[in-house]
Amino acid sequence: MPEGDTVWQTAKRLHTALAGKVLTRSDLRVPKYATADLTGRTVLDVTPRGKHLLTRIEGGLTLHSHLRMDGTWRVYAEGRRWSGGGPAHQIRAILGNTDHTAVGYRLPVLDLLRTTDEDRAVGHLGPDLLGPDWNPEQALTNLLADPSRPLGEALLDQRNLAGIGNIYKSELCFLLGATPWLPMGALPADRATKLPAIAKRLLEANRDRPARNTTSTLTNSGPPRHAPDLFVYGRAPRPCLRCGTSIRTADQGDGSRERPTYWCPTCQVGPAPGTTPLRGTRHRTTN
Numbered sequence: 001m002p003e004g005d006t007v008w009q010t011a012k013r014l015h016t017a018l019a020g021k022v023l024t025r026s027d028l029r030v031p032k033y034a035t036a037d038l039t040g041r042t043v044l045d046v047t048p049r050g051k052h053l054l055t056r057i058e059g060g061l062t063l064h065s066h067l068r069m070d071g072t073w074r075v076y077a078e079g080r081r082w083s084g085g086g087p088a089h090q091i092r093a094i095l096g097n098t099d100h101t102a103v104g105y106r107l108p109v110l111d112l113l114r115t116t117d118e119d120r121a122v123g124h125l126g127p128d129l130l131g132p133d134w135n136p137e138q139a140l141t142n143l144l145a146d147p148s149r150p151l152g153e154a155l156l157d158q159r160n161l162a163g164i165g166n167i168y169k170s171e172l173c174f175l176l177g178a179t180p181w182l183p184m185g186a187l188p189a190d191r192a193t194k195l196p197a198i199a200k201r202l203l204e205a206n207r208d209r210p211a212r213n214t215t216s217t218l219t220n221s222g223p224p225r226h227a228p229d230l231f232v233y234g235r236a237p238r239p240c241l242r243c244g245t246s247i248r249t250a251d252q253g254d255g256s257r258e259r260p261t262y263w264c265p266t267c268q269v270g271p272a273p274g275t276t277p278l279r280g281t282r283h284r285t286t287n
Helices: 004-018 136-144 151-156 166-176 189-206
Strands: 025-028 043-049 052-057 061-066 072-077 091-096 100-105 109-114 248-253 258-263
Touching (some): 004 043, 004 100, 136 189, 151 166
Antiparallel strands (some): 043 052, 052 061, 248 258
16 A cells, blocks of 8 residues: 555656646546546646545546555656556556656546545545645644544544555654554653654655655664664564564554554553464555
């Protein structure tokens, strides 16, 4: 499941390739929109909203897409071979102009709606960590609305704040010194107050990076040279970069399914379950 910074990067690539240019090719390969023809219309902009993509098109139309687990948008220069996205039967959308073609593969969500109706698709989302609507006070209020809810689950709920996925969930909990199973109401007030700002700094620092890194973003002293890019995510059972304790992993629900979660049992306080193997586990995030 892409994190908010990945979706932001995808929107930037699409915007650069499509915005301000007239569509010369349009093919929406989903039954509901199979006859829709957007050719001749100008793409106005491509905007990320949390983990959603909004491609706004002349005439008051918006093409809404969500990547979820397997979806991807690829941009190809005119005349270049379409490679790396997947086989042709997985293509769900094609938008092209005289210079570039954007191809959407395995898109689980693809809707064509009036721009004035965008709230139908994204109105439920909380403040966007990388968007102009960011409001740290509102995000914190949303997170604390259910004090009994585990911290990790609250962070993944896009209705609280939009843009955090399973990677940032684990990394944020480490930086806050709390396990993902600690109830939101039990997080010390000084740490809770800092949470929105830390989350925003992490995503902002990584939205233009080719490889995500959290170990050098917020720490003054920093980890050892040549340290891994992430503090805990994907690192079990290797040693914690701070204390040397073996990183642990277990599954945690996100409101839809169990997801692998990582933490340091020494640096992070709070309840935690026994560990479970990760082989074959797949990721999913609330929208």
